[in-house]
Amino acid sequence: MNSSQIEASTTRKAKLAIDGGTPAFAQPLHVGRPNVGDPTRFATYMHQVFENRWLTNNGPLVQELEARIAADLDVKHCVAMCNGTIALEIAIRALGLSGEVIVPSWTFIATAHALAWQGISPVFADVDPDTHNLTAATVEPLITPRTSGIIGVHLWGRPAPIEELQSVADRHGLALMFDAAHAFRTSYRGRRIGSFGQCEVLSFHATKVFNTMEGGAVVTNDDQLAAKMRLMRNFGFAGFDNVVHPGTNGKMIEASAAMGLTNLESLDEFVAANKRCYEQYALRFDGIPGLDLVLYDPAEENNYHYIVASVSDASATSRDRLVEVLSAENVLARKYFWPGCHRMLPYRDEMDVILPNTDTIAARNLVLPSGPTLSPDDIDTICDILELGARKSL
Numbered sequence: 001m002n003s004s005q006i007e008a009s010t011t012r013k014a015k016l017a018i019d020g021g022t023p024a025f026a027q028p029l030h031v032g033r034p035n036v037g038d039p040t041r042f043a044t045y046m047h048q049v050f051e052n053r054w055l056t057n058n059g060p061l062v063q064e065l066e067a068r069i070a071a072d073l074d075v076k077h078c079v080a081m082c083n084g085t086i087a088l089e090i091a092i093r094a095l096g097l098s099g100e101v102i103v104p105s106w107t108f109i110a111t112a113h114a115l116a117w118q119g120i121s122p123v124f125a126d127v128d129p130d131t132h133n134l135t136a137a138t139v140e141p142l143i144t145p146r147t148s149g150i151i152g153v154h155l156w157g158r159p160a161p162i163e164e165l166q167s168v169a170d171r172h173g174l175a176l177m178f179d180a181a182h183a184f185r186t187s188y189r190g191r192r193i194g195s196f197g198q199c200e201v202l203s204f205h206a207t208k209v210f211n212t213m214e215g216g217a218v219v220t221n222d223d224q225l226a227a228k229m230r231l232m233r234n235f236g237f238a239g240f241d242n243v244v245h246p247g248t249n250g251k252m253i254e255a256s257a258a259m260g261l262t263n264l265e266s267l268d269e270f271v272a273a274n275k276r277c278y279e280q281y282a283l284r285f286d287g288i289p290g291l292d293l294v295l296y297d298p299a300e301e302n303n304y305h306y307i308v309a310s311v312s313d314a315s316a317t318s319r320d321r322l323v324e325v326l327s328a329e330n331v332l333a334r335k336y337f338w339p340g341c342h343r344m345l346p347y348r349d350e351m352d353v354i355l356p357n358t359d360t361i362a363a364r365n366l367v368l369p370s371g372p373t374l375s376p377d378d379i380d381t382i383c384d385i386l387e388l389g390a391r392k393s394l
């Protein structure tokens, strides 16, 4: 197709902003724009917080949120924390991990930092090119006498191969925990993510499908582990003046719990909106050369929060150029998690690893906006721009 045929094939007729046209969107469309529930409900909860004069330190709203999340995920314990990174650190320490721990490089940097921050070496494994998750085959060859555990990541809310990883861990006597930061309200073989491995770590950051502004939690069926983490998140206090364990300050505040309780009430709507976005993107991507969507498994429960595209060489415009073109139109797409943790400054000189699948994915990955604030017209316009770029070098 020549460029006028391409423009005719899409609803987009205007000059691109990168060529001096007016941006398609007056306001930026961000990946990660927060989902927010009913402000009146939030105000009611906050009124309760003021009435209680209890602002933090395991307050009643935090306890209520923990109970609701544990019930929702069908897991015995939910230990709420101030963010997902501290939750990872506390879980890692409570499990007694040391030496080396195997993690994917293809994840948000917090997964690796949570180990390095406490003197443990993250050992970066490659991922499956289609699922973006670890496999037994990428993990097992990296096990050494110093390995103490494996952290699987349910990337984009799509479950890691839990059973495969569990049998590797069992064979070698290793701990297995999961970074489930993206995986709130998703399932593995029909069972909700939250009770796999020794524990799973959730993030409730503003940009997640379910947020408490900042926040996170460790969920587990292990009574002793949960009790230890409760101590650790509160300086090791077991009652007034009685410190029984080393600890830190990992507590969730009541205002965060108020946000969480508010957002739980709207979570089904957020997921439905994400699903609508995902299905529309999937429909539009069908037939666009060089653009593929990383698909969710319809047999599982998904939160559809991350719209993840792959831009291959068959696209006339490169991934990096598409990010620039979209940005000029006020569509702030992301290259998450380029270039991979193993190529980030704190880690790249320390190890000599070759992760071909991670490198290929990192070069192609493009995360697009989704969520309740995005209209079908918005998605059509974003897809028009992408289609133009895929068919013609911009």
Ligand code: T4K
Binding pocket: 030, 031, 032, 033, 034, 083, 084, 085, 086, 107, 108, 110, 111, 153, 179, 181, 182, 203, 204, 205, 206, 207, 215, 216, 332, 336
């Ligand atoms: N493990 C994994 C696999 C994770 O993905 C994360 C966090 C963690 C662990 C750690 O959990 P936390 O400690 O964060 O609870 C963002 C988030 O800050 C981070 O939570 C998240 N993963 C990561 C995937 O995304 P950045 O560096 O991209 O943040 P930033 O400031 O660029 O904002 C992201 C986008 O959201 C932008 O387009 C702007 C938009 N945004 C952001 C905020 C905060 C808004 O529109 N409104 C807002 O209020 O890391």
